[in-house]
Amino acid sequence: MDTKDQRSRSAQGNAPNSKIHGDGSPTPEENNYIRKNQDQTEPFDEVENTERRHPHAVRLFRGFFRWLCFCNHTPKADTSKELYLTNSILWSFHDSFHSVPHGTDLAQTSSPQPSTDPVFSDEESSPDQSAAMDELKNVTLDKQDLLDLFDSMCQEAKGMGHDVVGRVVQVLNFAAAVLDSRGGILSVDALGVHLYIPPGAIPAEESPQIVYMYVQGRNHLTPYVQCGPSKFEFRKDVILILPHCAKDAVDTKFNCVKSSSSGNQTIEGGKDGNVIVKSKSILMTMRHFCGLTAYGNPKAKYMVARVFIKDINDTNVMVRVRLFDDTKANLQEIQTAETRNGFVQVDMPGTLEVKRTDPEKDVRINLMCSDTDCWVITEPQSGWQTIQHSILWRECGPDNVPSFPSKIFKASMRRSTERAPFDGYLKVFQEGREEQSVDFALTYSLNVAKATSPRQITEEQVKEICRQQIREQLRGPVAESRLLDEETIRKxxxxxxxxxxxxxxxxxxxxxxxxxxxxxxxxxxxxxxxxxxxxxxxxxxxxxxxxxxxxxxxxxxxxxxxxxxxxxxxxxxxxxxxxxxxxxxxDDQICPDPQETNINVKTTYTLKFEKDGEVPEIKSEQDQPQMYRSQSLEQPPQRNFTAMNGTREDLGRDRASSTSDLLSSSISASDPEGQINKLDSKQRTDSAYESYNGLDTDDR
Structure with a gap:
């Protein structure tokens, strides 16, 4: 069944097989029809967003109205809009034409061509990519694709004369840098993974190395990290920090495993590297890279329960419950997989403490409909599912196929004519510990969900966004691994x-x-x-x-x-x-900044001369008279303390308090009996503060 979005793309010429004349009009053979089913086609009008015919007189009137709008355009109007209006007049007389929505640039109807301009130039950086990065939350790229992007951007930077050594890049689940003997720190902050390369680990006589790490979930207690270069041996130990989800981890024995083409090897403390198990992370050291993770058998661990839903058809929905070890890498993989499969998240994720028990205690899941008159659970009819204890606590190891436990529920609408949204409650708990359950409230509208589902972006678009992010970060500062100079460290x-x-x-x-x-x-x-x-x-x-x-x-x-x-x-x-x-x-490195030492004097003078509309030149504390220094340091006025340590809101309330006092004096003079306003002092202060916030900055 065609949706409105599909029809809109067909009308705008965005369909893969659509053809446009040189003047912008559609070809007669396409005839701007959309297929409603295999046996019937019907034209529709995009502007009204309905499926009814309009007489030619209406089309002529619309074209004339657009022409009037074009004539009344200001001289500074966007030329692309003028082109749209001009062409829309011509297209209006075509019997089968359906208008492009107002404000749409014709150039946008065709796929944008990738930029061929060099990204490394002396011009300012491109606009903020935060909106673009939001689209990457639920997507991933292969390790080799990211390595190729990083390498190509480094080569382009070198060709433009830019030095990329020491500049660290992190994008998606990937971090990389070209490092020399100075070392550096690589981080995938979103997943809590850090790689520390100390100075001297790469010998000075060696050429700079591309060091990278690629983080995956695989439903282990820790993320699975692939580090490189795999065949390079460091002169000093490098340090990898991984988060874990074990409870009471200090008392848990972890096996840190290195996997490579030659097989798997357990890191033995002291011989192959050092391992430190902390309450929320594991620190391990090594001299060469490979795939790295940690396995353990804690008495309890934290798992995340997350609920996803999608509609099967107009009257049926599918609910999927995921339960996985609580690491950000696992969460990212779950989000990516479910988004790709067309599911949307409902309610917030919940954390469940799961214990290793004897006898085994399974995890139980119960789904109930809020309105049983409209919806019914059809699979399973009881509304109960079970995840076995052995699956949650199976012995993790390099030879096990990674998997994320999940259970599926299906619900059906009793009467298809009502079109009621699906509302339900879902409970997840371990047997014998129902009081510590994780509860979810589910609300899902079949119509709204389709319109608000995440926009699917292509792999090429993902690569282009990553390319821009890598470019920006390669132009950033060099990250230092140590904060003390080498001579101090050596001594x-x-x-x-x-x-x-x-x-x-x-x-x-x-x-x-x-x-x-x-x-x-x-x-x-x-x-x-x-x-x-x-x-x-x-x-x-x-x-x-x-x-x-x-x-x-x-x-x-x-x-x-x-x-x-x-x-x-x-x-x-x-x-x-x-x-x-x-x-x-x-001490020489952490000495206070001169601007910070002057903040007391600066704040005092600013507030003192604020009423006169002038602020004198601020001198250093040594240049101030002794009287001012003693007053500022020994007995700072209350308003100064608020301005220094409070927020902008606190300062506003301080000023509003004075404003309320003035209002009170004015009211008392004009209304001796107090009948105009019987507000207490707190109400007057709040009211004055709201009035103060309503002023423009210049008015303040």
Missing amino acids: LCSRLDEPSPIGRDWRILPENLTGLKGHGHGWVESIKTRAASGFLTPQSPTELVLDAFFATSRESDMGNRRTLQELKRGLHSLNRPDVRFAIKVI
């Missing part, structure tokens, strides 16, 4: 690597750094083993600790300033005079 490692008689060396440092605390003696021993197993020279254990800290700070999104502050605190805790040089270097 710090040489002093902390030597064992201290009282233990104030690299072994105690992790316990004083955020993100590395509480991993015990076993991790320290694995670092010691790993440090002595370098391929070329033994690696510093202090350097391994610092690299792990810098990587976890990126995972926690602490920012450079806070990362350095945490490192300074950790070094202070060692209470060693011989590392004070590093603390001094950190």
Whole structure:
């Protein structure tokens, strides 16, 4: 059955087989008809969006009216609209013509040609691509396609004389960079995966390497990550951080597995790399790349229940319930698959804690119709489905085919003439724990859903959007992996690597750094083993600790300033005079910005002279008289505190409070008995604040 959108595309000449004359009119053989079924065709009018005929007089009148509109156009009118109006007059007299909707550019009726202009130029960047990126939420590309796009953009940039080394790109589930001996950090922030390449991991004598990672779900406790280059061996350990969904993960044993063309290999702590299991993520180190993931058997894990729906026909709907391990990579794959299959999401996803039990406790799903007079559950008729415990807790491994458990329900409309929307309730819970169920409210209108379903974009369109995103990011700044210079790191490692008689060396440092605390003696021993197993020279254990800290700070999104502050605190805790040089270097990097030190004085002067309409020149704190410095630092006025620490809304309410006082004085003078307005003080303040917000910026 043809929908209105299909008919509209046919009328605009967007159908794959449509033909247009040189003057823009359709060919006689197409005759601008649409097929309603195999045996009948009928013309329709696009402007009225109905399927009824109109006499030629009406068509003539419409053409004349459009001509009048064209004559009244301003000289600055868009020429494309003028072309549309001119041609629409000619087309109006064609017996089988159906108008293009008003405002549609004729050039838009044909498929746009890809741009051949070089993307690397000295001009400003292209407009914001945020709207385009919204279309990529439920799409993916193959790893090789993304690698080819990245490589081609790098080659084009080099041809234009741009240096791309150190500039990191992330798009969809993919991140890449051309890195040299300075290293870098790759992140797919949307999926919580980070790859840290420390300085020196790529030897200085080696040419820059294309380093990448491609993240997939596969319904494991952690994402499955393919890293490259696969045949390159690093001189130092690189660090990969993966999120996981295990509960009480610190007490869970994980097997971190590397998969390659030669087979699968479990990472043994100390020998093949270091593994740190944290409450929400796993940190692992290695010297060469391959496919990486982690398997484990926790006592409980978090799973996500998500409900999708689509109409089978005008009177039947299909409801699909997905239950999968709670990682963002799994969620992305589910969204992509269901969107491709024509399903739409209903209600928000819910998180369910699933326990490993003996005897086994399955997960039960119940779907009920809200209005049983209009709808009925037809499959299964009971409205109950079960996902077995063994499926939810099957032993995950490299040889298992990844799958996402799901169950299907079908519902039918009792009387097709009513066209009532489908309303229902759905409950998901583990047996014996019904009080911790995840509940969904389902509302789905067959007509509305078709009009609002996500627009399907082609693979070529996806590639073009990714190409533009890669271009923008390759023109960005170089990302640094470490926040301290190499000389400081080298001196710090040489002093902390030597064992201290009282233990104030690299072994105690992790316990004083955020993100590395509480991993015990076993991790320290694995670092010691790993440090002595370098391929070329033994690696510093202090350097391994610092690299792990810098990587976890990126995972926690602490920012450079806070990362350095945490490192300074950790070094202070060692209470060693011989590392004070590093603390001094950190202090020099995190010293307050001069503009921040002047904010108190600037705010005081701004508010003081606001009524006079002038703001004096702001000088540094040292240049201010002692009187102003003491007043600003010792007893700041209340309004200053609000302006510095509050929001724009707080400042507005502060001003509105003064406004309300003026209003109160005015009312008291003109209305001694208080009959004009009996608002309390809070109401007057709120009213004045609303009036203040209604003013333009210049009026304020």
